[in-house]
Amino acid sequence: MRNNFNVAFINQCTEAEGPGKHLAIWFQGCDKRCFGCCNPELFDFKQANILSLDEMLKIIINAKNEFNIIGVTYLGGEPTLQNGLLELSKEIRKADLGIILFTGNKAEEIDNNFFSAVDIIIDGKYEIDKPDNKRNLVGSANQNIIFITERYKKNEDWFYNYRPKQLEININDGIFITGDKAL
Numbered sequence: 001m002r003n004n005f006n007v008a009f010i011n012q013c014t015e016a017e018g019p020g021k022h023l024a025i026w027f028q029g030c031d032k033r034c035f036g037c038c039n040p041e042l043f044d045f046k047q048a049n050i051l052s053l054d055e056m057l058k059i060i061i062n063a064k065n066e067f068n069i070i071g072v073t074y075l076g077g078e079p080t081l082q083n084g085l086l087e088l089s090k091e092i093r094k095a096d097l098g099i100i101l102f103t104g105n106k107a108e109e110i111d112n113n114f115f116s117a118v119d120i121i122i123d124g125k126y127e128i129d130k131p132d133n134k135r136n137l138v139g140s141a142n143q144n145i146i147f148i149t150e151r152y153k154k155n156e157d158w159f160y161n162y163r164p165k166q167l168e169i170n171i172n173d174g175i176f177i178t179g180d181k182a183l
Contacts, residue, residue: 003052003053003082003083003084003087004050004051004052004053004083004084005025005027005050005051005052005053005056005082005084005085005088006027006028006029006047006048006049006050006082007025007026007027007028007048007049007050007051007056008026008027008028008041008042008048008049008076008077009024009025009026010023010024010025010026010059011023011024012059012062012063012066012067012069013063013066013067013069014073017073017075017100017137018071018073018098018100018137018152019152019155019158019159020069020070020071020155021067021068021069021070022069022070022071022072022073022100023059023060023063023064023067023069023071023072023073024072024073024075025056025072025073025074025075025079026039026042026075026076026077027042027074027075027076027077027078027079027081027082028042028044028045028046028047028048028076028077029042029043029044029045029046029076029077029078029081030042030043030076030077030078030081030104031078031081031104032078032104032105032125034104034125034126034127034128035128036126036128037126038126038139039075039076039077042076042077043077053084053087053088053091056088057088057091057092057095060072060092060095060097061095064095064097069097070097070098071097071098071099071100071119071151071152072092072097072098072099072100073099073100073101073102074099074100074101074102074118075102076102076104078103078104078105079101079102079103080101080103080105080110080111080114085114086111086113086114086117089114089117089118090117093117098119098120098151098152099117099118099119099120100118100119100120100122100137100152101114101118101120101121101122102122102137103121103122103123104123104124104125104126105123105124106123106124107121107123107144107146110123115148116148118148119147119148119149119151119152120145120146120147120148120152121144121146121148122137122138122143122144122145122146123143123144123146124140124142124143124144125140125142126139126140126143127140127141127142128140130142134160135159135160136158136159136160136161137159145159145160
């Protein structure tokens, strides 16, 4: 039986959540509950939008065809709490898309299978008293950007060279805002 995913939001095309165009998926539910998190509304383990693996893949492939995305970024909530995330990742890889995984866990706490299923892991809880204003995507200095594959190595500077704060506003079936928390 295929697993379902509890999805809070999907942004089909963003340049704020990775180098190049990415589809970003925010999962509902987090056991970390980091003080100062930019997504506290995703802490609760409540039903948001329940999507099957097939529905997720359809959305991702449509975004690849329509927006020419190069990858998928998992955010949260805590993505690793989603049953079936490894299976989803394997299917995304078959579509020749990269995968960036945000997790509040440290790398050594993550299921080892993720190391063969994603391209980058950004690990560690957000710590409000350790802000990181130099690297992109991370919120605090304790978080690590771990390159698992070579896929994003050519974009390594994107992660380590400061870029101006950015905010994206997408208007489709409503208004969706993503980007850096503090402008």
